[in-house]
Amino acid sequence: MGEKKYYLTATGFQRKKEEYQxxxxxxxxxxxxxxxxxxxxxxxxxxxxxxxxxQTDLDFIEEKIKRLENILKNSKIIRKKRKPPKKVTLGTTVxxxxxxxxxxxxxxxxxxxxxxxxKISTSSPIGKALLGKEEGETITIKTPIxxxxxxxxxxxxx
Amino acid sequence: MKAFKKFxxxxxxxxxxxxxxxxxxxxxxxxxxxxxxxxxxERYPGANFYPHNVKKEEIEKAAKNDPLILNPYTLVExxxxxxxxxxxxxxxxKKELKPIAKIIKEAAKxxxxxxxxxxxxxxxxxxxxxxxxxxxxLLLKGPDFKIxxxxxxxxxxxxxxxxxxxxxxxxxxxxxKEKTEEAKRLISIVLSSQRKILPGSKKINVxxxxxxxxxxxxxxxxxxxxxxxxxNLPRSMKIIKKYGSELTVFEPVLKLRxxxxxxxxxxxIFDKKIQKSYSPKTLYTGALHYTLLNELTYxxxxxxxxxxxxxxxxxxxxxxxxxxxxxxSGEMLFLKGVISQKELEAIFLFxxxxxxxLKQLSIKNPNLSFHYQPRAEIAFNFLLRENxxxxxxxxxxxxxxxxxxxxxxxxxxxxEYYLALGSYKEAKEFLNKYSSPNLKD
Numbered sequence: 001m002g003e004k005k006y007y008l009t010a011t012g013f014q015r016k017k018e019e020y021q022x023x024x025x026x027x028x029x030x031x032x033x034x035x036x037x038x039x040x041x042x043x044x045x046x047x048x049x050x051x052x053x054x055q056t057d058l059d060f061i062e063e064k065i066k067r068l069e070n071i072l073k074n075s076k077i078i079r080k081k082r083k084p085p086k087k088v089t090l091g092t093t094v095x096x097x098x099x100x101x102x103x104x105x106x107x108x109x110x111x112x113x114x115x116x117x118x119k120i121s122t123s124s125p126i127g128k129a130l131l132g133k134e135e136g137e138t139i140t141i142k143t144p145i146x147x148x149x150x151x152x153x154x155x156x157x158x
Numbered sequence: 159m160k161a162f163k164k165f166x167x168x169x170x171x172x173x174x175x176x177x178x179x180x181x182x183x184x185x186x187x188x189x190x191x192x193x194x195x196x197x198x199x200e201r202y203p204g205a206n207f208y209p210h211n212v213k214k215e216e217i218e219k220a221a222k223n224d225p226l227i228l229n230p231y232t233l234v235e236x237x238x239x240x241x242x243x244x245x246x247x248x249x250x251x252k253k254e255l256k257p258i259a260k261i262i263k264e265a266a267k268x269x270x271x272x273x274x275x276x277x278x279x280x281x282x283x284x285x286x287x288x289x290x291x292x293x294x295x296l297l298l299k300g301p302d303f304k305i306x307x308x309x310x311x312x313x314x315x316x317x318x319x320x321x322x323x324x325x326x327x328x329x330x331x332x333x334x335k336e337k338t339e340e341a342k343r344l345i346s347i348v349l350s351s352q353r354k355i356l357p358g359s360k361k362i363n364v365x366x367x368x369x370x371x372x373x374x375x376x377x378x379x380x381x382x383x384x385x386x387x388x389x390n391l392p393r394s395m396k397i398i399k400k401y402g403s404e405l406t407v408f409e410p411v412l413k414l415r416x417x418x419x420x421x422x423x424x425x426x427i428f429d430k431k432i433q434k435s436y437s438p439k440t441l442y443t444g445a446l447h448y449t450l451l452n453e454l455t456y457x458x459x460x461x462x463x464x465x466x467x468x469x470x471x472x473x474x475x476x477x478x479x480x481x482x483x484x485x486x487s488g489e490m491l492f493l494k495g496v497i498s499q500k501e502l503e504a505i506f507l508f509x510x511x512x513x514x515x516l517k518q519l520s521i522k523n524p525n526l527s528f529h530y531q532p533r534a535e536i537a538f539n540f541l542l543r544e545n546x547x548x549x550x551x552x553x554x555x556x557x558x559x560x561x562x563x564x565x566x567x568x569x570x571x572x573x574e575y576y577l578a579l580g581s582y583k584e585a586k587e588f589l590n591k592y593s594s595p596n597l598k599d
Binding site: 118 | 490492
């Protein structure tokens, strides 16, 4: 079975890359500190609580780096097409009217989701409902507890 | 002391100097309580803001010649000739305010944070000159202060006669950085969408909203008596329009209220199945989300001429719409995948418990019933009538979340109409139609 593919926007991919680079720098710093502590004491973990804390941090960073390496290796960047999009797809920005409000956000994979920065996941109720729909369409977002009518005002690439 | 409450908060994150600053500010908060109590008088609709033997029409007539008569920061008194005059608070209460201002300035001297020093000094001056604009602006333009402190005349709830006069209140707390950052994230998601305004209405766009979740150390005034868990300031529309507003959630107050009122109500009114499905922790998260969203939505729904059109009904509708829109904001957070279905349900359940609590409050404090009761009764009657909640013969309720959501949508359209465009007559008819004594304990 092939490895899981991640579909990211160009910005999303760049952010993951930057995060990876930051973590690599941080790993380097932590390793250096650990080495310094080791050089000072024979059994640093027994005598220096900072050593234990640093090691825990490093383990955490290593895990994150491993995950990011996997993501970057298996990512595919969602390319903007020349023609304006007709339907809501991964990577498109959609402007909607819902609940007495006008809202606009980009549909992304869960990995890249960041609602505070207007990036909504395909697995969210609204993301799921919008995928594949066209500009001008009015849809009903159905969930077990709330249902809302939503009009798609505009679809574009960011 | 009455109208003053202190909370036990871990102060380990404060330096020694900051602890001394806090001590001074707690003193200032405590000294406001007697001032508040001197303004309070449950036997008269106008409390102690107006002479007790004067009719409302006389005051209205006097206000035509002296608009300061109905200014939020003045007392109305009779001069030696029996004429109604306005007396600014800072003049009438000079003796009480001077030592409080002195303590605040002492706190300012201890601080090393320039902007906080400026703010504290300005706030102290506000107490003595009656002009709060400058200190409000410094608060709104400044950074998130580690120690949050507000003092002054703030809330009109005691004035049942005109809903104009502000009573003194104060609070001080320490910023909870982690919870505040999370709150800011939620708020930015809510603010990323734009509320449509009703055609013909004149909406004010609030430029920005600051948020803080505080580990409140001390409160005094009405917020202490009623355990109010959040506040959105300032009150001046002129300032809000240009500089935005700051909302504060007093988390220890919310926790206390939750344990004392909301959780017992939840256990009393909902069946065992519901009680088992929502742990106190889940319900508390709903309470915190609701409180945050409720305070935020005050900033979102400012209609320019609403107060003029609706008169003393304005504040009922304003608060009611804030309550309803907080639920709608919760729905949007759920639809965007920010909160889970369970968390949204917890917000709805908390709203129902809070509505019951409002009713209880208005029974315990009849002088506040005019403010709380209509909202509580309208909401509850609506939800019952439209099957958003069902009641059995043992007075146990079960919610239908889908129908609840529809009710909320319908209510929001109605209430927002009155705020945006409605007349006093229409608003009064709506209140008369939907509020009735159906809400039984």
